[in-house]
Amino acid sequence: MKTIIVNGTVVDTEPRPQVVPDAAVVVEDGVIVSVGPQPDDLAKGTEIIDARGGIVLPGFVDTHRHVWQSVLRGIAADATLSAYLDLVLGALTPAFRAEDVYAANLWGAIEALDAGVTTVYDWSHIQLTPGHTDAAVAALRESGVRAVFGYAHRGTGDADRAEDEVRRVRSALLPSDDGLVTPALAAWGPVYGSVEAARADWALARDLGLRISLHATGAGPVERLHDAGLLGPDVLFVHCNGIPDESLKLVAGSGGTASVAPAVESQMGHGHPETGRLRSSGIATGLGVDTVTDVPGDMFSVMRAAFAAGRAGQAAPELTASDVLGMATIEGAAAIGMDHRIGSLRPGKQADIVILDAGAPGLAPVHDPVAAVVTAAGTATVDTVLVGGRIVKRGGRLVSVDVDRARDLAVRAARHVTTQARTTSAR
Template sequence: MTVYLLKGGIVATWTKENQARAFKADVLVEGTTITQVAADIAAPPGAEVIDCTNKWITPGFVDTHRHTWMTIMRANQCDWLLSEYFVKQSWSTQTAVTAAQVRIGEFAGCLEALHSGVTTLLDHFHAANTPEIAEACLAAAKESGARVVWCPARQSPATQVLPHLAFAQEADSARWQLAKLREWGAHGNKLTPDGRVTLGLAYDIGDVGDEKAHQEFIAVARAIPVAAITAHVVKGPRILTYRDRGLLGPDVVLSHCTELDDHQAPDDEMWAALKQSGTAISSTPEDEMGMAHGNPIAFEAVERGVKCSLGVDATSINSGDMFTQMRMALQFYRARQHHKVHVEKLTPPAHNKFVSADAFRLATLGGAEALGLAGLIGTVEVGKLADLLVFDAMSANLAGAADPFRGVVFHASNADIEAVLVDGEFVKRDGRLTKVEWAPVAAELKLRADELRAQFPEDKLEKLWSDYGKLNGDTVDKWVE
């Protein structure tokens, strides 16, 4: 059993008493677990003592909505609208990806997450076109060293885009995906012996398939039981649709939920359904504001006592770190409140209602709560799994910062993360990934990404988008709802 003593650092964490605390302490990690958090801990025999003077020790970040495999398409899609994304990506490029492309996208994406301090991620894997592709994605997640709630999606690839959208493989896809779900979950939701990778289910109820099939998948998933069920919610009233089909519950994470922006009443039926059922929200503010999903509602959820967390979403479009998401969520809420004060001529507040520590909570303990893992991760406390970050507080970004919460949320980047531990194992140390040499991964990622770009050049995708619009008008909007 490996034993590490993180000595002399500043611990910044939320606590089981729901308080934000920053204090000087040593952290003892024995095996996978934090066993002591106190001042001047004596090093046990055989322990490696790690000098954390001028370092901040925090819990790892928890990302509750990430399409990790899409790292293979990085920077291809940053300027697209959501409707454009459906035509150019979901119904075209995504249907043609290979197992090799998905594998390296997933592997590189998980490593990127670890490099940026994301120790746990809910991976909404929505390119399970074949069993081979699904298994390649899962193998990459296992190999990466990240803590992954792996959620293969119940959906089939589009078989035709023009002149009209078609899903001719739906029956076959439903058949093999249900069989694989049963196979993966035959012995519970652990997909690795240590439980670092667990099985979930991504399930977007749409206009494809029938009600019997919908109910069967949910029943099988909950009988396992899967670690989490996740689904997209943008426009609606999809939250009520999910409620009426029995999908809501404490095992469910709904991404975006931007339809709630139009439902501001505290006792609104949709907000009430989420709170009463214990369903969690994953807000992805960078993606939501850029792609016309609607407005982020993270802090509105906090105000109403609805479980909420943060996510990156598609790594082909957005930054892969949680720093961006924390900043955008907090500043968007503040901007909206300031605008309301101005427009309604209200008395200006003396202070901002939500502060940096609140955003930090969304990215750590909030994510753990959303995934039902708050008893295991999300804070730096005795008995928790050792999913930890060590920040260099003397870096160019942080040397002038005294408060770790403000420093992490507003000034830090992944360059400031000196070390990352998952399950007490170093997956990044001295600023470098430890599980694998990055250069060969980068070379393969570039090779496979170039393959896809050659197969789907921008002019080809733009013509598809233009032709689809001419034939179908704005009917693509129904797929956003």
């Protein structure tokens, strides 16, 4: 099957975001074949997508999101980090049934696709039972999103480790690294657990060929991993607020990467988002929504939060709109180890593509397409989305899933979880 996107303003992101003049994007069997002049000979059965008046660019890459929290939207808008942990992980998490996780992951993945996020790293710490895990993976698959399923043990204590479950996920649920949903280990690391548990998790992940992601802020986590010989190019550090300069040098020297969630970090009080310090240290840095319990679930909001924070004050190196769009695409793909497959429109990569309506109110007129995407576009301007060449959104409407059914499931799950949590707390 061949698809050709014509007449749009094409923005590629590799090596840096730039407009490709007079370009058509040719896709065959889910892979980008060429970005350049429109072919004269159109094979029979070729689908033409007319992107006239649109901006064509790679799909956004969300490097850190707790997708299962989609049914808790806005529930912790005023919360600090500690209050969020008490409410969401302490009170609400135990109320989730497997069917609630299915509904939440399906709805969260649909939200991502609707906003042009074609790849999401799902840092999933809702593994209360194997059934919860199966439900989370099934929903991601059903949605059609490209996802990294980061399995996190059911709790932060050493006794909560479930090595057999990680092996089951790898062998039975997600044995391939070539599918739309691929596995990783979301580790509590030496932040919440012991160094000994971290050693065991790192050994397990590396034995199974899984990349590792962990939350890390301030002094301590990087140093402990370094002392234990666990740093490496397969480790993704999330947040990184307040990490000392010497620690950043250790991460950079190991080839490690980072994910910043600027909206959540600013709102919950983690500290100033560290995009500038990370990138100036030579660390590939992606952007993440993190949690919709207190911020929007689209990459446009995240890009604007990163852009504003990166240019605030004299201490932070200045970011450009081009830098920010890169972090939301190709650099984010590099941060999660997938830049060989996604993140740009380079031929040979998966056809994860977004078309924005550049004539929409609030976006037109467009003088600089890169700046327009970062500073003015929004979910309402996302006209068409392809994942692996498959159209999942067309004409501003999702076409690959039953949105009404998914919404109904999400509403019912939210009602059950919040009611059950209130009932439990009243006892």
